[in-house]
Amino acid sequence: MSSDRTKFYRDKQNAKLFGVCAGLADYTGIDVLWCRLGFVVLTLATGFGFPIYIALGLLAAKKPPHLYVDRDEQKYWQRVRQSPKRTAREIRARFRDIDRRLADVESFYVSGNPRLSAEIENLR
Amino acid sequence: MFPSEIIIVPAIFIGLPWIIMHYMTRWKTAATITNDDESLLEELYQLAKRLDERMDTVERLVASDNPDFKPARIQHDQDIDNLPLRELDRMLAERGERK
Numbered sequence: 239m240s241s242d243r244t245k246f247y248r249d250k251q252n253a254k255l256f257g258v259c260a261g262l263a264d265y266t267g268i269d270v271l272w273c274r275l276g277f278v279v280l281t282l283a284t285g286f287g288f289p290i291y292i293a294l295g296l297l298a299a300k301k302p303p304h305l306y307v308d309r310d311e312q313k314y315w316q317r318v319r320q321s322p323k324r325t326a327r328e329i330r331a332r333f334r335d336i337d338r339r340l341a342d343v344e345s346f347y348v349s350g351n352p353r354l355s356a357e358i359e360n361l362r
Numbered sequence: 363m364f365p366s367e368i369i370i371v372p373a374i375f376i377g378l379p380w381i382i383m384h385y386m387t388r389w390k391t392a393a394t395i396t397n398d399d400e401s402l403l404e405e406l407y408q409l410a411k412r413l414d415e416r417m418d419t420v421e422r423l424v425a426s427d428n429p430d431f432k433p434a435r436i437q438h439d440q441d442i443d444n445l446p447l448r449e450l451d452r453m454l455a456e457r458g459e460r461k
Contacts, residue, residue: 244400314407322395325403332410339417339433343424346431 243315247301248294256295264301267316 249260252270259277263270281287306312318325347353395403421433 243404244395311407318395318400318403322399322403326406329403329406329410332414336410336413336417339421342433343420343431346424346428350428 242302243305244319246294246298247305248298249301251301251303256291257300258291258294258298261298261301264312265316265319267313267320 246265247261248257249264250257252260252264254260254274259273260270262268262273266273277287277291279287280290306315314325317328424431425433
């Protein structure tokens with residue numbers, strides 16, 4: 239149940255027919271138009287496109303309506319599906335950035351100690 | 363007639379499924395992450411987002427108390443970056459003219 243973010247869904251909200259192409263676009267991050275065009279070309283060139291579309295349309299589950307909170311989260315999970323390793327590295331970079339900023343604030347207070355000097359100023 | 367069938371029939375009924383199976387097993391071993399990995403990534407994402415916001419707040423608070431505190435951020439359009447970049451632009455333009 240918890241792997242509901244890396245599953246393939248058909249996206250009925252942005253659908254033209256079954257929402258397979260919209261789901262594919264949501265899954266990979268490729269624009270919907272290219273997915274639809276790809277399926278049309280696949281159908282015209284080999285004849286496999288439409289049967290695959292129907293099969294996916296019947297087999298894949300519908301996307302739950304509130305899977306992602308915002309656009310950033312959707313993009314984040316698209317990157318996870320493309321490469322989990324890279325996403326883990328990105329998250330580590332974010333934590334390091336926060337650590338650096340926190341260290342800046344800490345060193346500002348430790349080295350300057352502005353509150354203590356202000357108290358001393360008040361006592362004079 | 364006869365030799366071409368010898369090649370085509372095994373190609374379709376043995377070769378093609380072989381290739382498909384080969385790539386399917388490869389795809390399954392390489393690309394999947396487990397449910398635990400997924401929930402871990404979810405948690406880390408939310409945590410990083412929350413900490414980022416908190417850090418913003420803390421920096422704002424500190425900066426409002428102490429005007430001499432400047433959070434070290436990467437800023438665009440600074441002279442220290444612009445001067446070498448202009449130099450580079452000029453050199454590239456010169457090189458383009460010479461060619």
